[in-house]
Amino acid sequence: MGMKYQGINLGNVKISNRSSILRLLNNNGAMSRKDISEAVGLTAASVTLITTELLEEGVIVELGEAEEEKRAGRKKILVDINHAYKNVLCIAIESDETFISVTNLGGTVKCHYSLFTDKDMEPEDFLQKITSKCKRILKKNDIEMGTILGASVTVPGKVDRARGISLNTYNIWTREVRIADIISGELGLKVIVENNLKAYAQSEIYFGRGKSESEMLLLKWGPGVGAAIVSGQHIYRGANDMAAEIGHMTSGENRMCNCGRKGCLEAYVSTNAIVDDVLASIDKMPSLKKWVEAGNIVGSKNIQEWISIDDASLKAIIKEKVNRLAHNVRNAISLIDPNRVVLIGYMFDIPGIYESFIEAYKQFDDRITDDFFVKSELSEGINHTEGLALVLEELFF
Numbered sequence: 001m002g003m004k005y006q007g008i009n010l011g012n013v014k015i016s017n018r019s020s021i022l023r024l025l026n027n028n029g030a031m032s033r034k035d036i037s038e039a040v041g042l043t044a045a046s047v048t049l050i051t052t053e054l055l056e057e058g059v060i061v062e063l064g065e066a067e068e069e070k071r072a073g074r075k076k077i078l079v080d081i082n083h084a085y086k087n088v089l090c091i092a093i094e095s096d097e098t099f100i101s102v103t104n105l106g107g108t109v110k111c112h113y114s115l116f117t118d119k120d121m122e123p124e125d126f127l128q129k130i131t132s133k134c135k136r137i138l139k140k141n142d143i144e145m146g147t148i149l150g151a152s153v154t155v156p157g158k159v160d161r162a163r164g165i166s167l168n169t170y171n172i173w174t175r176e177v178r179i180a181d182i183i184s185g186e187l188g189l190k191v192i193v194e195n196n197l198k199a200y201a202q203s204e205i206y207f208g209r210g211k212s213e214s215e216m217l218l219l220k221w222g223p224g225v226g227a228a229i230v231s232g233q234h235i236y237r238g239a240n241d242m243a244a245e246i247g248h249m250t251s252g253e254n255r256m257c258n259c260g261r262k263g264c265l266e267a268y269v270s271t272n273a274i275v276d277d278v279l280a281s282i283d284k285m286p287s288l289k290k291w292v293e294a295g296n297i298v299g300s301k302n303i304q305e306w307i308s309i310d311d312a313s314l315k316a317i318i319k320e321k322v323n324r325l326a327h328n329v330r331n332a333i334s335l336i337d338p339n340r341v342v343l344i345g346y347m348f349d350i351p352g353i354y355e356s357f358i359e360a361y362k363q364f365d366d367r368i369t370d371d372f373f374v375k376s377e378l379s380e381g382i383n384h385t386e387g388l389a390l391v392l393e394e395l396f397f
Contacts, residue, residue, distance in 0.1 A: 017042060018050050019397050022059070025081050026397070027211045030063050032076035051079055058085050081105060086149035088391045089138075089189065091130060092196065092384040093117060093155045095171050095223070096301075099384035100134055102143055105396065107207060107388055111141040123166075123177040131186035150395045151189045152387025153179050154196040156224070161241070164193045170258045192390045200344065200382070201228035201235050202389035208378045209342055217338040218376075219246070219329060222347035223271040223300055229336055246332050251324060265328050269321045271300035271347070274307075277317050285311035304350050319360075322353065326360035333365075344376040 020040045025031060031039070037047045054060040061082040065075040083106035092099040100113045113133060118126055138145065158167035164180020166173065180191040194202075201218045204210040216230040225247035229236040236243050247266035248259055255273075257264035267273060279298055282289050288309045292298060298306055307318060333341070348354045358373055 014050070017046065018054070021047070021050055021054070022081065022397050025060065025079070026206060026392075030078040030080035032078055034076060036079075055079070058082055083108065086396075087143060087147045088388050089134060089148050089151040089187075090385045090387040091134070091151065091153045091183070092387065093130075093153065093169075093172065094196070094384075095156065095169075098130060100130065100137060101383070101385045102138070102141070102148075103385050103388050105149075105388075105392065107382075107385060109383060109385060110143065111137055112383070113137050117172060119172055123173045123175075124182060127177070127179060127182045128186065131183055134187060145188065148189055150391040151183060151187065151191045152199065152390045153183060153191060153193045154199045154387045154390075155179070155193070156196055159193055159195045159198075159241070161192070161194050164191060166193065168259075190395060192387070192394055194387070194390050196386065197226040197228050198235055198237075199386040199390055200376075200378075201230055202393055203378055203382060203386045204342060204376065205230060205233050205235075206389045206392060207382075208376060209340060209374070213340050215337070215339045217244070217333065217336055217341045219341055219343050220345040221269070221325065221343070222303075222345035225266045225269055225325065227332065229338070244332075244336075246328060249328055249331070251328055265324070269325050271303055274303065274317070274321055275300050278314060281313055281317065284313040285309075287311045288314055304346070307350060308352065318353075319356070322356045323360045323363075326357055327364060330361060330364040340371075341373050342376050343373060344379050348375060349379075 017040070021036055024036060024039055028039075033047050033051055034044065036051070037044045040047070051060065055062065059082060060079050063078045063080055065077055083104045085105060087102050087104055087110065090101045090103060094117060096117055098115050098117045100115075102110045104110065115129075115133060118129075121129070155166050155169050156172070157169040159165070160167055164178065166177045166179050168174055179193045183189070184191045197218065197220055200220070204216065204218060210216065210230055210233055214231070214233050218228040218230065220226045227244040227246040229244045248257065248261065248264045250263045251265040251268055252263045254262060255264075255267035256262055257267040275298060278285070278288070282292070282298070288298070288306060288311050291306060291309060296306070307314075329341075343354065348357070354375065361373070362368065
């Protein structure tokens with residue numbers, strides 16, 4: 001009995017050491033075996049054994065030699081993750097559009113496809129439609145199913161990741177949908193289902209600021225409001241996987257939120273809420289009204305086109321939204337105490353909004369450093385493939 005237990009332990013240790021080496025290479029790039037040994041605290045013999053296995057499997061590659069600084073003429077062979085080792089299928093279901101991508105392990109997109117998110121279809125039928133598209137895309141691009149490490153499906157709203165179920169996406173489906181069972185049954189792949197913002201947070205851990213920051217808050221604005229907490233380079237989920245639901249913090253009294261409760265922050269500062277408030281007061285906005293009379297539409301999708309129109313009443317509404325968000329974020333930060341807040345979402349990309357938010361926040365706390373709030377460096381390149389990080393976390397590292 002004792003020997004069996006010891007064997008399991010040794011196996012777990014080996015897996016843990018292997019994972020540590022892969023994570024190190026992901027964060028640092030190509031390294032020599034000697035530098036790996038020093039960084040992870042393993043003997044040179046252990047590192048050689050593990051890297052030899054990884055090389056034989058094709059998981060890592062040797063990249064050539066680098067000069068050792070202290071010993072002239074001495075060469076170090078560098079190894080790095082082989083991003084071509086496997087591919088990952090990323091499915092991002094969003095309120096208006098669904099995106100299907102195949103990437104390598106480094107995030108390079110091999111093929112990409114999008115389709116309309118049909119909310120009128122039964123969810124199970126829509127998922128069948130997605131799997132059919134996936135099969136066609138893979139065949140068209142000569143990507144063998146055997147090269148796919150796994151698949152990710154990211155959705156808004158509440159998710160039971162362990163069971164692969166979407167519990168409530170609010171504005172897509174309001175009932176439980178067994179996403180993983182359906183996708184896996186059709187494609188024969190391991191499928192990980194996750195909330196889209198938590199998936200983005202995982203991407204920050206592996207590809208963004210999370211490589212060097214251990215305590216972060218991710219804040220997304222547009223179309224709704226969401227957040228994710230990163231602590232110790234892991235996503236903090238809470239007892240019921242509901243941590244960081246900043247959009248559903250109470251910010252008022254009467255407005256109905258799409259979650260079914262009243263007074264949520266999102267009911268006041270989502271792009272749909274902004275549109276509703278602007279349209280309700282458009283008679284006080286002569287410039288915007290003239291713009292609408294010229295055939296333009298005030299909507300959430302084109303908010304960048306009209307939000308900066310020079311009307312005092314319009315500016316007042318936007319200022320109130322920014323201030324309300326900043327106030328709630330300050331409360332959240334008081335509880336979480338991150339060393340960095342990473343901002344994502346198209347509202348922060350609108351000229352002037354990011355600066356207005358920082359200014360509004362400083363009304364509540366003027367002691368923050370200039371780099372306390374930063375824009376995500378991933379937002380341009382991630383292109384709806386945030387699910388890659390989920391597959392890496394569960395099936396690779």
